[in-house]
Amino acid sequence: MVNPLFLDDEHEMLRDQIRRFVAEKVHPAADQWEKDGCVxxxxxxxxxxxxxxxxxxxxxxxxxxxxxxxT
Incomplete structure (x- = not known):
């Protein structure tokens, strides 16, 4: 399958790293941060x-x- 966003390996690594970070650090606390109005x-x-x-x-x-x- 052709990559529709024309991303290279470095972009894919960044996406994977951000995806893990969000799953581990952001998602569990996001509702509370939203209530608090800050990160x-x-x-x-x-x-x-x-x-x-x-x-x-x-x-x-x-x-x-x-x-x-x-970005």
């Missing part, structure tokens, strides 16, 4: 450490240096 800072920090934030920025600035499709 805990430690979750945002972990997302940053995993490279989910600033995906298109160069690595020297803390990004992942990926393309628009990765």
């Amino acid at each position: 805990p800072r430690e979750i945002l920090r972990e997302m940053g450490e995993l490279g989910f934030l600033g995906i298109r920025y160069p690595e020297e600035y803390g990004g992942s240096a990926m393309d628009t499709r990765a």
Whole structure:
């Protein structure tokens, strides 16, 4: 089957990693965060450490240096 989004292996790895993160960290607490009106800072920090934030920025600035499709 042809990949309709034209994603390469790096994109697929990122998607898998984000999918796992959401299943393990976000989904179990999402209803409470919605009630609280905020996401805990430690979750945002972990997302940053995993490279989910600033995906298109160069690595020297803390990004992942990926393309628009990765965002």
